[in-house]
Amino acid sequence: MLSKIKALYTEKEFAQILNSFEKKKNICVFLNSLRCNAKELENDFFNARLEWKKINQYCYLFKAEDKNILSSMKAFNEFKFYIQNYSSYLCALNLDVKAGESVLDMCATPGGKSINLANFMQNTGYLACNEISKDRFFVLQKNLQNYGVNAKCFMKDGKTIGKLCPLKFDKILLDAPCSTFAKMGFDLEKSYKEIKNIAKTQKKLLHSALKALKVGGELVYSTCTFTEEENEEVIENALKSEFKLEILDINLEHVIAKDAQSESFKEISKCKRIIPNSDYDGFFIAKLRKLS
Numbered sequence: 001m002l003s004k005i006k007a008l009y010t011e012k013e014f015a016q017i018l019n020s021f022e023k024k025k026n027i028c029v030f031l032n033s034l035r036c037n038a039k040e041l042e043n044d045f046f047n048a049r050l051e052w053k054k055i056n057q058y059c060y061l062f063k064a065e066d067k068n069i070l071s072s073m074k075a076f077n078e079f080k081f082y083i084q085n086y087s088s089y090l091c092a093l094n095l096d097v098k099a100g101e102s103v104l105d106m107c108a109t110p111g112g113k114s115i116n117l118a119n120f121m122q123n124t125g126y127l128a129c130n131e132i133s134k135d136r137f138f139v140l141q142k143n144l145q146n147y148g149v150n151a152k153c154f155m156k157d158g159k160t161i162g163k164l165c166p167l168k169f170d171k172i173l174l175d176a177p178c179s180t181f182a183k184m185g186f187d188l189e190k191s192y193k194e195i196k197n198i199a200k201t202q203k204k205l206l207h208s209a210l211k212a213l214k215v216g217g218e219l220v221y222s223t224c225t226f227t228e229e230e231n232e233e234v235i236e237n238a239l240k241s242e243f244k245l246e247i248l249d250i251n252l253e254h255v256i257a258k259d260a261q262s263e264s265f266k267e268i269s270k271c272k273r274i275i276p277n278s279d280y281d282g283f284f285i286a287k288l289r290k291l292s
Helices: 002-006 011-020 038-047 064-072 086-093 112-120 134-146 158-164 192-212 232-239 266-270
Strands: 027-031 059-062 081-083 102-105 126-130 152-154 169-175 213-223 245-247 257-259 272-274 283-290
Touching (some): 027 064, 059 086, 064 081, 086 112, 086 169, 086 283, 158 192, 169 192, 192 213, 192 232, 213 232, 232 245, 232 266, 232 283, 266 283
Parallel strands (some): 102 169, 126 152
Antiparallel strands (some): 257 272, 272 283
């Protein structure tokens, strides 16, 4: 698999990917505006004698060695902030949810992106958070309760949601189960057969999500892996399906990314592969609008 992945990048890009696994990454935290405001949280950071870089109205970046301090802070245990990789936050950001919308986080555990979405929606509208695993479902439910998220939690197989809830949601986030190479590194052993089986599940999940999406609705598909089978080929499969889809531009503030590539569909270049560094993980992000 490594040679197939390497072929997708320039020599310089792949060297940066390998280098990103050499050291612990800096820590990004997300302000939970459902529990506090920026001024209050920044005062907590100041009192803990921490130094930070404010990325935007929600995100702060800290040195890697500050993780233990952050996770032991009273503010953390009061759920005022969530420790989250910045690339992961960008998946939720790009769904561009609005207050009052009907939104589904299809594979939601541990709940970080659901927390993002609830903040962006000002805790209004309808947020459905789904998890197929019983153990992970209770983790999700507990996290959302702790962070003050107003959401409905469901324990369903995501592949069935399209049939259960056709044309229900304005926006859907599908951060799909994947081989996790961008998170775990290339020491992780996955056979080509395993990758193909994961991709098969991803295609079914995306098809189900598109069924559940309203006409005119928007969907973000993301993975934390590098393989073409789990990324571009999943989007290609959706474009070949019965749905008429438009690929939308992505807002990748403060990250370096390269265009996805497809011989069959030039518009897949709007999908992006985030190149990891010391501040964030590698990710694939695609945004689709359902036209019919």
